Amino acid sequence: MNRYRYNNRLFICTIFIFFFLGTHTIEGQSRQSNDVGTLSLQECITIAQDQSAIANAARYALVSSKWEYESFEADLLPSLSLSGDAPGYNKSIFSNVLDNGQVTFSSRTQSEASASLSINQNILPTGGNLSLSTGLTRLGIFGNENTYLWQSTPLVVGLSQPLFQFNNLKWRNKTEPLRYEIAQKQFVEEMEDIAQTVTQQFFDVYLAKINRENAEFNVARNDSIYQISQGRYNVGSIAENDLLQSELALRNAESSLTTARIEYERVLNDFKILLGYPTDVTLDLEEPEELPEISVDVSKAKQLAMENNSESLSYRLNEIQAERNLAQARSEAGFAATLNANFGLNQSSENFGDLYNNAQNRQFVTVGFEVPIFNWGKRRAQVNSARNQQQEVANSIDFQRRQFIQEVEYTVSQFLQLRGQALIAAQADTIAQRRYEVAQNRYLIGKIDITNLFIAQEEKDSARQAYIRALRTFWTGWYNLRALTLYDFQNDQPITYEF
Structure with missing residues (x-):
């Protein structure tokens, strides 16, 4: 009986140990999953660019x-389409005039179905x-005897060609690739803006931590x-004013500590949200890395900014759109025509098997035109308006380009x-x-008074804060320069991102 009780207790203890170890293992894994660890500035930037809501929004915009x-691009390629009418049913009474002029009414019941398969190709140079x-x-x-008639068009070649008209497809071929290139550049700029924002908040958190x-x-x-000070006051070596000053400094320091802790938690939670983490995770920041030596040539930076920056590319897009509007106004003010031509084969028969035998020619050509004769000078006013708008855009863009180049020079x-x-x-x-x-040390041996000690303490704290702010300004300026030029001067290569 005692041995049985001993084995039973041993079994219960074993279960308890396994339960205790399992519970603590799960808790440890949970804590580990909520502990991000200590992150460097570059790691924070990479995390934000990978998983933050801002980065995901930029990816969706690019997609x-x-x-x-x-x-x-699909508009430039052939398109295949199938059209037709499902079998329709029609039963009606219609009037019929006989040869002697007598009008009679007859009944008619019929159905009709059709299908057509066509390939269409836009012509880029001409707009046809x-x-x-x-x-x-x-x-x-349908009647006393059902009759079926078949009609086929084995092949029809058609051409629709506007003459002296605005070619919208040709202008889209100029603007759409440029729009997509601008979108790609804007995505890279968004990633660099995220890096800049993360850098700013990284140093805000680090400064709050300091x-x-x-x-x-x-x-x-x-x-x-x-x-x-209390000991010195008790032996009469300092006045009560110095004692009160040291006590006041202590109370102010305690109040500053409470404020600093609250501020640190606030900026840290904001930083977690920026990185895409919930606020209950634990993370810490590494001390900022040493400043790299980066040389930047001003001329090269200006050239890269004009070639890569989306704002610079937008200037060119605005110029093209102004030229497009002028070309459209001019084409609409003059003679316009449309040439429609078709040539093909067709055949009809009561027997489906004879539809494609001895097919007959089917062809027609039409030319529609429009010539403005008198419209009270409306077309001329539209052309002049478009021409002046183009000049306005050209001058505005010239001014904006100069400002942009000046911004790049100043940034560098x-x-x-x-x-x-x-x-x-x-x-x-x-x-x-x-x-x-x-x-x-001098205060401890009585060489300086407490006022000078507190002045040194304030200067110590101010110098540390100024150093962190200087680091923040350097790294923010670095990522601002990268965003302007989309170029990594440190590694001497263009900046690209996968999406």
Whole structure:
């Protein structure tokens, strides 16, 4: 009996251990799945470009533009279509005039069905349309004896050609490829804008983290200074004003710590949302990497910006559209005609087997035209309006191009100075940290008063914040330059993204 109880207890303990280990394993896996880890700036940018809502929206916009361009390309290729009428039924009474002039009424019952298969090809240089078609029609007449009549068009070649008219397809062939190219450039720019936004918020979070750590450090140090001040006050070595000043500094540091923690949580949650994560995940940021040495040639940057930037390409698109509007106004103001020509074969028979024997010619040619004679100067006014709009667009684009080039020059010249400013800020941060350590040691041995110590502490915190802001400005300027030129000067290659 005792052995049985022992084995039973051992069994229960074994189950409990397995349950405990399994539960903690699941909890550990859950915590691990919610722990993103420590991320560098480049890792944050890659994550945002892969999974953020902004990046996904940019991909959908590019895919939409891709399908629009493929729709235009389909207009340049042959199209196959099938048309016809399902068997219809018609029973009616109609009037019939006999040879002697007498009018009688007769009854008629019939059905008719037809089908036609055609291939159509738009002609890009002329704006016309070429077609090949074949068709079949069956007519059924019902009475005392049912009769079926067949008609076939084995092959019909058709041409519809506008003469002296606006060729919309030709102009679309100029604008649609450019629109798609602009959409592709805009997608790359969106990715670089995401990188720039992530960079800004990365340093906002990192600065908030530094402010929180500084506030925690200051609370600990100010608490120690307050304890030291109390001892010195008790022995009469400092006045009550210095004691109160150290206590006030401690309370202010505690208040700043609370504010810094709240601000850090706020910017960190905003950053998580930007990266595409829920706010309950845990992540931390690595210290920003060292500043790379990047050389940028201003002339090359301007050339790349004019070739790659979507804004520069939009200038060319606006110019083409203005030229298109002028060409359309001119064509609509003059003589216009349309040539329609068909040639083919047809045959009819009561027997389906005879439909394709000895087919007869089927052909016709028509020319429709329109000549404006008098419209109170409306067409001339439309042409003049389009011509002046073209000049307006040309001058406006010339001004915008100059502004754009000036922006590129300013961005490059500013970026070339940012690295030097960041290095100076790093040196100032190092000096301020060292000065605070010296001031603290001098205060402990009574060489300086508490006011000078707190001044050194404020300068220490300000120098660290200025350094982080200088890093933020450098990396933001770097990604701004990349977005303007769509070129990676660090690796000397164009910027491309898969979608």
